[in-house]
Amino acid sequence: MKIKESELILNPDGSVYHLQLHPENIAETIITVGDPDRVSTVTNFFESIEFSTQKREFHTQTGYYKNKRITVISTGIGTDNIDIVLNELDALANIDLKTRTVKNELSSLDIIRIGTSGSLQENIPVDSFVASKKAVGFDSLLHYYKSEKFQDNEFSSAIHNHLSNERLAKPYVINSDDNLFDLFSNNEKIHAGITATNVGFYAPQGRVLRVKLSDEKFVDKLQSFNYQNQQITNLEMETSGIYGLSKIFGHRALSLNAIIANRATGEFSKKGKELIEELIELTLNKLV
Ligand code: R1P
Known part of the structure; x- marks a missing residue:
């Protein structure tokens, strides 16, 4: 079935609407970062760069690290952007843009997020790394997709009951790709973790600057949650968003977090730049 022009929007040059990419511009291994400037922090490690473009916050470079072709793309901040990036990457891989039809043979991408994050637990200190075994989505993105079979409903009910706040939608819970996770789990600096994702940086992450939170105990409850020792x-x-859409589309995803803040102790990293560079180099060497 042909996908309408209003649904799959292409630019006049045939590239996908927001990312401004053609299918040949992307590798099968994709690294996502939030900050557009972090794309070149990653590709500075590459031997060569064959392609670069930027539209809005979506900066993309494709090149080679130790003979492996890798695409690095910035997503900007938030799961609303992840909806755009994951859908357009999937369209590049699995839709014939000329005929506007889904390809008969679908392909899977490896999608690895290298991002920053705040720890909730004292024993996961600033300047360490977390590989997310599970994601807990408070953002609601996945509720718009048919996705029930990919979700961990027991975990989701447990956290929803623990938070006991009827204003919040039930979070969706999705696992990482097992093989990608295992690749990163035998490193002493990398903690295996469960990552909560939310729609904002301030109240949705329990930060108070000038006005009160609707639930002052939100972060306390996240910190005290314990389900089967998790x-x-x-x-x-x-x-x-990355885990949810990757599962639905049949891609493999892993999120790697450089811990730059600790919400339990109130500390903030003094060497954030070096820390993210260390995580980038570690990640690239695991992927080759
Ligand atoms: C907030 O400052 C941003 O930093 C974190 C959050 O997920 C959010 O995108 O990740 P990045 O450093 O990858 O952008």
Whole structure:
């Protein structure tokens, strides 16, 4: 079935609408970062860059690291942007843009987020790393997609009951790709974690500057949640969307977090730039 022009929007040059990419511009391994400037922090490690473009917050470069072709793309902040990036990457991989039809043979991408995050637990200190085994999405993105079979409903009910706040939608819970997770789990600096994703940086992550929160105990409750010895380790703004849409589309995803703040102790990293560079180099060397 042909997908209408209003649904799959292409630019006059045939590239996908927001990312401004053609199918040949992307590799099968994709690294996502939030900050457009972080794209070149990653590709500075590359031997060569074959392609670069930027539209809005979506900066993309494709090149080679130790002979492996990798695309690095910035998503900007939040799961609303993740909806755009994941759908357009999937369209590049799995839709014939000329005929506007889904390809008969679908392909899977490896999608690895390298981002920053705040730890919720004292034992996950500033300047460490978290690989997200699960994502808990408070953002509602996945509720718009048919996705029930990919969700961990028991975990989701447990956290929803623990938070006991009827204003909040029930969070969706999605696992990382097992193989990608295992690749990063045998490193002593990387903690295995459960990452909560929310729609904002301030009240949705329990930060108070000038006005009160609707639930002053939101972060306390996230910190005290314990389900079958599993705790929520960190908070950020993209992982659940990446995990949810990757599962639905048949891609493999992993989120790697550089812990730059600790919400339990109030500390903030003094070497954020070096920390993210260390995580980038570690990630690239695991992927080759
Ligand atoms: C907020 O400052 C941003 O930082 C974190 C959050 O998820 C949010 O995008 O990740 P990045 O450093 O990858 O952008």
